[in-house]
Amino acid sequence: MKFIGLNHRFNFIGHSKTSFIIKLTHCKDIWLFNCCDGCQQSIVKQGIKINQISKIIITELNIEIISGLLGLLSSLNLSSRNKPLHIYAPLGLSEYIDLGKKYCHTNFCYSIYVHILRRGLIIDHMNYRIYTMLKYHYFEFIIVAREKYGKFSLNKANNFNIITGPLYGKLKHGFSFILPDGVVLNGYDFTDINDIGIKFVLIINLYHFRPSIENSLYVNLMQYKL
Incomplete structure (x- = not known):
């Protein structure tokens, strides 16, 4: 997973309304957070094809946040x-898109699914999850990479004379087995510590909001704006 800012004001610790993308390198998917004016040109300058965008997340219904959305859809x-x-956006974005289509006398040749943001889990990807927290009229987000299994130790497996095969995969995933002589093979004894995964928090207002501060503890990356 790679984070890319889309204008000169962007900073992971900054104070500006801006757009940024999450690039899922393993599946060539792009998730776009907010669609400010000029973000489409910034995407092109980064050498990214706009057709790779599979999800757009809008943090709030503010003209600075969605001013480039209709242009990108076109x-x-x-x-x-x-x-x-x-x-994924707060309630009301569907009407904004419909009015834009009506004003421009146009329609789109692809399907657009608008999901209304609510508290809790909104995106359950095979490798990442996105959670939302509601604060007044806008949302804050937590992006968590799924836990990865630790590296399997071949030396330990060889010490127990374990034959190469499907059993390796079972042990790597934490399964335990009891041998005929009563010896217990615990999968966690054959692997390194699991990788918890990266945690990214997008906080709209850092101050006077206790859950935001608590959720920002022990994170790898954090962006906030006042």
């Missing part, structure tokens, strides 16, 4: 996109 339409686009 560009995706002109690029002959055929795969669906998922947008």
Whole structure:
């Protein structure tokens, strides 16, 4: 997972309304957070194809946040996109998109699914999860990478004369086995400590909001704005 800012004001610890993307390198997926004016040009400058965008997350219904959204949707339409686009936003964004389509007398050749943001888990990806917290009229986000199993120790397996095969995978995933002589093979004894995974927090207002401060503890990356 790679984080990329989309304008000169961007900073992981900063004070600005901005857009940024999460690039999932293993599946060539792009998740876009907010769609400010000019973010489409910034995406192109980063050498990223806009057709790779699979999800757009809008933190609040503010014109500075969504001013570039209709332009991006139109560009995706002109690029002959055929795969669906998922947008996660507060209540009211669907009406904004419908009014934009009506004003421009246009329609999109691909499906757009607008998911209304609520507290809790909103995206359950195979490798990442995104949780939301509601604060007044905007949302704050926690992005957590799934736990990865530790590296399997071949030397320990050889010491127990374990034959190479499916049993290795079971032990790596933490399964335990009892041998005919009563010896217990505990999977966690054959692997290193599991990798908890990266934790990224997007906090809208750092001050006077206890849950935000608590959720920002022990994180790898944090962005906030006042």
